[in-house]
Amino acid sequence: MSLKSSNKVATNRYQLEVGVDATIFEKALEQAYRRENKKISIPGFRKGKAPRAFVEKYYGEQVFYEDAINAVYPDALEQAIKEAQLEMVEDKIDFDLVSAGKDGVVFKATITTKPEVEIDNYKGIAVTKKPVVVTDEDIDAEIKKVQERNSRMITVEDREAQNGDIVVIDFDGYVDGVAFDGGKADNYSLTLGSGQFIPGFEEQVVGHKTGDEFDVNVKFPEDYHAENLAGKDAVFKIKLHEIKMKELPEVDDDFVKDVSDFDTLDKYKEDIRKRLTDAKERSAKDDVENQLIDKLVENVKAEIPQAMYENRINEDIREFSYRLQSQGLNLETYLKYTGMDKDAFRKQFLPQAERQVKVRLALEQIAKLENIHPTDEEIEEEFAKLAKSYDIDAEKVKAFIPKEELVKDIAVQKAIDLVRDSAIISEGTEKAE
Numbered sequence: 001m002s003l004k005s006s007n008k009v010a011t012n013r014y015q016l017e018v019g020v021d022a023t024i025f026e027k028a029l030e031q032a033y034r035r036e037n038k039k040i041s042i043p044g045f046r047k048g049k050a051p052r053a054f055v056e057k058y059y060g061e062q063v064f065y066e067d068a069i070n071a072v073y074p075d076a077l078e079q080a081i082k083e084a085q086l087e088m089v090e091d092k093i094d095f096d097l098v099s100a101g102k103d104g105v106v107f108k109a110t111i112t113t114k115p116e117v118e119i120d121n122y123k124g125i126a127v128t129k130k131p132v133v134v135t136d137e138d139i140d141a142e143i144k145k146v147q148e149r150n151s152r153m154i155t156v157e158d159r160e161a162q163n164g165d166i167v168v169i170d171f172d173g174y175v176d177g178v179a180f181d182g183g184k185a186d187n188y189s190l191t192l193g194s195g196q197f198i199p200g201f202e203e204q205v206v207g208h209k210t211g212d213e214f215d216v217n218v219k220f221p222e223d224y225h226a227e228n229l230a231g232k233d234a235v236f237k238i239k240l241h242e243i244k245m246k247e248l249p250e251v252d253d254d255f256v257k258d259v260s261d262f263d264t265l266d267k268y269k270e271d272i273r274k275r276l277t278d279a280k281e282r283s284a285k286d287d288v289e290n291q292l293i294d295k296l297v298e299n300v301k302a303e304i305p306q307a308m309y310e311n312r313i314n315e316d317i318r319e320f321s322y323r324l325q326s327q328g329l330n331l332e333t334y335l336k337y338t339g340m341d342k343d344a345f346r347k348q349f350l351p352q353a354e355r356q357v358k359v360r361l362a363l364e365q366i367a368k369l370e371n372i373h374p375t376d377e378e379i380e381e382e383f384a385k386l387a388k389s390y391d392i393d394a395e396k397v398k399a400f401i402p403k404e405e406l407v408k409d410i411a412v413q414k415a416i417d418l419v420r421d422s423a424i425i426s427e428g429t430e431k432a433e
Contacts, residue, residue: 001076004106006084012113012305017098018080020072020105028068036067065100069107077109087114091307114308117365118301123422127291130284131428134276142272143251146259151246160207161243163193167205168242171216175232182226183234187241198224205238212240292419293359300362312353313346360412363419367411370418374410379403382410 001024004017033055038048042058056063073095081088091112098106153166161167167190173183192202204216216236224230249255256268321331335345366372374382386401387394 001079003080003083006080006086009110011303012089012115013110014084014086014113015094015108015110016077016080016084017106017108018076020076020107022102022104024072025068025100025104026102028071029064031071032064032067036064062100069097069100069105072105073107076105076107077111080109081111086111088112089114089305089307090311091305112305112307115302115304115361117361119296119299119362119365119369121299122296122362122366122419124424125292125295125419125422126424126426127288127295128428129288129425130280132277132280132284134273134280138276139269139272142276143269144248147248147251147255148246150255150259151248153244154247156243156245157210159243160209161192161240162206163202164191164245166191166244167240168244169205170239170241171236173234173236175229175234180229180234183236201236205240208238208240210240210243212238214238214240288423288425289416289420292416292423293355296362296419297355297358300358300365302358302361304357304361308357309350309353312357313349316349316353316356317346363412363415364408366415366418370415372411372414372418374407374414378410379406382406 001021002019004019005015006017007015009015030052033052037050037052037055040050040055040059041047042050042054045054050058077093089112094110096108098108100106156165169188169190170186171184171188173180190196190202190205192206194202196202198218198220200218201216204214204218208214216238218234218236220226220229220232220234222231249258251265253264256262256265260268260271262268262271317331324331324334335342383394383397383401383406387397390397
């Protein structure tokens with residue numbers, strides 16, 4: 001293979017003229033003949049037994065050219081791109097065959113490349129770190145969650161229903177005196193104050209006792225999903241069968257022993273404070289990194305090919321599909337349930353894709369400007385980490401993850417480390433949420 005020329009023909013588009021020598025092309029022709037000959041019948045020969053020279057004479061010298069060109073083209077183009085020191089973006093390739101014959105093959109391929117990138121002011125970025133504050137109220141809120149998980153439902157008989165209660169009701173709905181579809185249920189459990197029903201419904205159940213029969217008068221919202229009910233006045237006939245409430249366990253040392261490995265409430269609270277502090281510290285660090293990335297995205301200058309965004313969207317959708325599959329769903333079913341078409345679904349990934357592409361380009365350029373190159377030891381360590389996470393041998397990881405890609409990933413991570421280490425981080429003064 002030889003790169004004959006490399007010319008920029010448009011923004012992020014290069015035309016490469018590539019030659020494949022006669023030896024390589026002849027080998028590809030012979031392989032094409034061996035693959036196809038079994039299907040070929042020529043008078044005087046059993047099917048699949050005709051020598052190549054006879055086949056070429058019978059069908060024409062170029063009978064195997066297309067298959068042979070298709071065979072040599074991918075490697076030849078890949079080598080030419082490397083020789084031209086270009087980084088190709090997966091996109092439409094314009095192919096033009098210049099010549100093919102005993103002297104080999106010459107073709108032209110026009111490809112899309114990564115853009116030229118400028119990134120300034122990536123050192124000394126000023127950001128604010130959220131204060132890491134854990135209050136007694138935060139600790140009490142965590143304990144309340146544990147109380148809720150360990151609560152039990154008890155039946156209430158000596159008072160009216162109130163917000164937070166679960167009521168068991170029959171309801172039967174009417175519009176203009178006529179029952180409507182979906183407006184009737186028996187022994188339905190409804191948490192009052194949850195907003196599960198249309199506005200005004202739950203509020204009118206509050207204050208009633210077990211055994212009460214009463215009407216609830218409501219108006220369906222103008223944007224209600226059932227058009228025949230939107231904006232209509234409705235009457236629901238209600239019978240209240242039961243009122244239930246959560247009984248929370250008392251928070252004391254016995255409670256702590258039941259829900260944790262600690263013996264005293266003080267020790268339990270101390271552990272909660274530590275866990276909340278660690279979590280808020282991680283959140284604060286993540287927020288700092290997001291601020292830094294936002295600044296990099298603002299500062300990056302490049303004419304980015306649309307194909308890069310589309311490719312990133314494709315990757316994000318594949319990841320989304322894998323998550324759906326782990327839940328027993330597929331993308332087609334998900335789109336049907338949500339009522340989205342494919343174009344609308346793709347469109348919602350665009351802002352995220354644009355950010356991902358821009359920050360990756362910015363970090364790759366920073367790595368280039370700073371001459372960041374991972375050491376062999378760092379590369380091996382990363383392969384070992386991946387092997388551990390996949391629970392397979394490191395050599396198998398190397399077989400399906402190209403070293404060149406891993407080197408880029410490590411360089412990008414070292415670039416974000418450089419940006420973070422050089423940042424001017426001030427501590428926030430307001431209480432963190």
